[in-house]
Amino acid sequence: VFKQESWSPETGRWYHLAVVRAEGLVHFYINGVELGSGSQGSRDLTGSYPLHIGADLAGNWGMNGYLDDFRISKGIARSFSPTTLPTQEYTSDAYTKLLLHFNGTRYEEQNTTYTQEGDLQVATTTDFLGILKVEKKDSQGRVTYLKERRPETINQGFGPEFQVSGNPRIDKNQFQAGEGSAYFDGGRDGTVDYLQIPPSPSLDLGSENFTIDFWVKPDSLPSHQVLLTTGSISTGVPRGFGIQAEGARLQVL
DSSP: OOOEEOOOOTTTEEEEEEEEETTTEEEEEEEEEEEEEEETTTTTOOOOOOOOEEEEETSSSEEEEEEEEEEEEEEEOOOTTTTTTTOOOOOTTEEEEEEEEEOOOHHHHHTEEEEETTTTTEEEETTTTTEEEEEOTTTTEEEEEEEEEOOOHHHOOOTTTTTESSOOOOETTTSTOOOOEEEEEETTSSOEEEEEEOOOOOGGTTTTTTTEEEEEEEEESSSSSEEEEEEEEEEEEEEEEEEEETTEEEEOO
């Protein structure tokens, strides 16, 4: 831990968290209010490591709550204030290297095939569980047949770019922006939920300015939960970064 600040969140409430590195100093923001800043010292942010969202690198200390509009920006120290908090989904710009809306629609849109059945056009949508929806329309565009799985199953798909552990899910009833959020149960069912994103040069933060920001809504407040982490320990030098909540403290690793 190279920087920590006091934070007393409440369950059932959305918070905007941001960690910003600007010229070697790392700044904390909660709902646009800066809590403090500190030097990263000798911490090495180079290298290629998977990114875990919702747990540490060993799959422990899982978070319990919702995440929405998760964004990593490289090469820019974005500014935040209570009066400029986002009220809609982010859109990508030249600095955006990862942007997760958790709406649960992108994977479905990329996996719809169209065939003809006589005069009917058949649209078959699949996800990682198999057939998600079959819809048939006549030449006038009228739906003559529709079969789909129940919504709670539809909302579980995160897409092929994720490796999923446990049972994190997309919840269409809880969101701060857009149409959904990702829910992590903190291991309540015996398995810690988290997402693993494979290593990518675009997520190698190096020595540049960066911004990591997202919305989080705690469902419970365990003594220790990891929101995200990446990296390893090599010759005693921490590589990578992490954000975790420990009691009434918010920490950057």
